[in-house]
Amino acid sequence: SDADDPLVSKVLPSGALGWAAPGYVNLCTNPSHQTGPDALWHNNALWMVWNDDRPSALGTAQYMQKIDAAGTLAWPAAGALVNSLPGVTNPKLAPSDNGAVMAFYATSNSQGFRAQKIRPDASLAFPVNGVVLHNVMDDRPNGPDFALVAQPNGSVQAYWASAGGAPTGQDICAGRMQSSGTLLGTERAAEALGFDVYPNPA
Numbered sequence: 001s002d003a004d005d006p007l008v009s010k011v012l013p014s015g016a017l018g019w020a021a022p023g024y025v026n027l028c029t030n031p032s033h034q035t036g037p038d039a040l041w042h043n044n045a046l047w048m049v050w051n052d053d054r055p056s057a058l059g060t061a062q063y064m065q066k067i068d069a070a071g072t073l074a075w076p077a078a079g080a081l082v083n084s085l086p087g088v089t090n091p092k093l094a095p096s097d098n099g100a101v102m103a104f105y106a107t108s109n110s111q112g113f114r115a116q117k118i119r120p121d122a123s124l125a126f127p128v129n130g131v132v133l134h135n136v137m138d139d140r141p142n143g144p145d146f147a148l149v150a151q152p153n154g155s156v157q158a159y160w161a162s163a164g165g166a167p168t169g170q171d172i173c174a175g176r177m178q179s180s181g182t183l184l185g186t187e188r189a190a191e192a193l194g195f196d197v198y199p200n201p202a
Contacts, residue, residue: 004033006050008067019071027065030054030078034063040093042101043120045074049082049091049103062091062105064118080122083129085111090144097154097179100125104133104148104158104177106141113140113160115177126181133158133175133183154179 001007006027010018017023028034032054039048049064063079082091087108096102099120106113112135117125134140139162146160157176176184 004035005029006034006037006048006065008039008046008048008071010069010071025067025071025073027067027073028052028063028077028079030063034079036090038092040095040101042093042095043099044068045120047093047101047118049093051089051091052079060088061085062088062103064103064122066120066122074120075122080118082116082118082124083114085114085129087111090141092144092146092148094148094150094156096150096156100154100179102148102156102177103130104146104156105130106143106146111135113146113158113175115156115158117179117181131177131181131183133177134173139163139171139173155184 007024008027009024012018027048032052034050034052037048037050039046045066045068047066049062051060052063053060061084062082064082065079066074082103085107088105091103091105094102096117100117102115102117104115113133114130115133116130119125141160142163146158149157155176155178159174162171162173178184
């Protein structure tokens with residue numbers, strides 16, 4: 001909204017609004033500014049993550065909220081903290097296992113490209129501020145320029161275009177975050193997916 005609030009409306013198949021006037025729900029009543037949201041319907045609820053400038057000394061942290069189909073907030077009205085790293089932008093969500101979701105976010109500094117897993121009760125499954133997928137400055141995503149692919153086992157594959165200049169930047173990179181918080185290395189990815197090479201004299 002113009003007031004930098006994350007708002008959600010429900011539109012019925014008929015085109016009518018599904019919730020009472022004013023027809024939307026504010027997912028965060030904190031007076032801070034909430035911008036750049038991403039949303040995901042998962043486990044019978046809508047999850048939304050956004051950039052948040054509280055407290056302003058941190059630059060931009062990230063918060064999220066969960067809402068059911070009736071428009072009821074699952075967590076406190078101020079939202080739940082996902083990370084408090086400075087300069088974090090452009091979060092995106094992907095479904096994971098046991099009703100949880102993973103949030104992925106890039107930073108504008110050496111903190112790198114990270115992932116955090118959020119359980120249905122708003123608790124964090126990974127260490128504070130998440131697990132690093134890549135921390136080379138030139139190889140982190142350029143803002144929102146990354147895509148997420150969820151797997152049936154709860155892991156999430158991330159694909160992104162690196163932000164830096166040639167020769168270290170401007171590449172397509174990939175990483176796979178396991179539901180346990182372990183980053184699956186590239187050399188193990190083919191094996192885990194069931195691929196092999198024959199013959200292999202090396």
